[in-house]
């Protein structure tokens with residue numbers, strides 16, 4: 001299911017667009033089990049790593065979308081969903097963000113891990 005390549009990266013299907021309600025977040029998984037958080041912000045899909053960089057919390061399960069930020073309910077740290085930037089303590093390490101492509105109802109991310 002590779003739709004594009006730029007030397008080493010590949011696009012991987014992770015979920016359906018219609019599964020993610022506007023203002024919501026859901027969990028998706030890469031084929032190797034790496035967990036992702038998929039957000040719908042006013043019809044635009046964003047994807048970050050699912051695991052909070054402060055601890056073991058799953059942002060899709062333990063997080064609350066607040067505008068364009070995700071708040072981790074374990075210790076109330078926050079991240080900017082679009083950039084991954086940590087924007088409230090105790091979170092200081094940014095979240096990895098993923099390039100997203102939506103084709104029809106299918107959401108793809110670019111696997112750029114080395």
Ligand code: FES
Pocket residue numbers: 052053054055056057072073074075076077090091
């Ligand atoms: Fe997310 Fe601590 S585990 S803020």
